[in-house]
Amino acid sequence: ETGVTQTPRHLVMGMTNKKSLKCEQHLGHNAMYWYKQSAKKPLELMFVYNFKEQTENNSVPSRFSPECPNSSHLFLHLHTLQPEDSALYLCASSQPGQDYEQYFGPGTRLTVT
Amino acid sequence: QKEVEQDPGPLSVPEGAIVSLNCTYSNSAFQYFMWYRQYSRKGPELLMYTYSSGNKEDGRFTAQVDKSSKYISLFIRDSQPSDSATYLCAILNTGGFKTIFGAGTRLFVKA
Numbered sequence: 001e002t003g004v005t006q007t008p009r010h011l012v013m014g015m016t017n018k019k020s021l022k023c024e025q026h027l028g029h030n031a032m033y034w035y036k037q038s039a040k041k042p043l044e045l046m047f048v049y050n051f052k053e054q055t056e057n058n059s060v061p062s063r064f065s066p067e068c069p070n071s072s073h074l075f076l077h078l079h080t081l082q083p084e085d086s087a088l089y090l091c092a093s094s095q096p097g098q099d100y101e102q103y104f105g106p107g108t109r110l111t112v113t
Numbered sequence: 114q115k116e117v118e119q120d121p122g123p124l125s126v127p128e129g130a131i132v133s134l135n136c137t138y139s140n141s142a143f144q145y146f147m148w149y150r151q152y153s154r155k156g157p158e159l160l161m162y163t164y165s166s167g168n169k170e171d172g173r174f175t176a177q178v179d180k181s182s183k184y185i186s187l188f189i190r191d192s193q194p195s196d197s198a199t200y201l202c203a204i205l206n207t208g209g210f211k212t213i214f215g216a217g218t219r220l221f222v223k224a
């Protein structure tokens with residue numbers, strides 16, 4: 001595997017379910033990001049981790065819970081989501097301090113029913 | 114006022130045309146200016162970034178920054194059908210870690 005991978009690629013979940021999104025990067029980076037991409041809207045930064053430490057939480061509701069066990073892996077735990085949370089969730093990585101050069105995964109298309 | 118404004122298009126051009134994609138931004142503190150390309154069902158891919166003002170060229174692509182006007186542009190020469198994608202501009206301030214993205218311009222290049 002090369003670059004940034006994300007699983008699953010598609011996810012349908014009910015409002016009462018709990019699920020997790022997984023991201024893995026094979027680039028040797030130490031910064032990882034979660035973004036939300038909704039139709040016709042700009043990418044919204046959700047969380048940033050540098051060397052496994054969370055350095056940014058962009059006022060994200062607590063129903064989204066990130067986890068970064070090491071510099072290569074990033075998770076987004078989901079629970080009690082709302083239909084408006086349906087979107088493409090993108091993971092990215094970079095070297096710390098080089099946020100201008102981010103590498104993105106293919107995303108997880110999430111549908112909340 | 115949004116921090117970054119980008120016309121969503123769609124923009125449709127014939128093959129071989131010169132394409133001009135543009136964004137405006139509001140805060141003069143931004144120093145890094147990036148262009149990403151996103152194909153359908155894929156994540157964004159960095160095309161190039163520019164620090165401060167000036168031009169940067171990479172093959173058929175040229176990025177241009179005019180800080181006095183707070184205006185950034187991406188030019189694509191000899192456009193190809195494979196250039197059909199959504200192009201996202203993005204900005205970042207020095208020392209910051211929050212990249213601000215435009216909404217993206219959808220480009221169609223017709224064969």
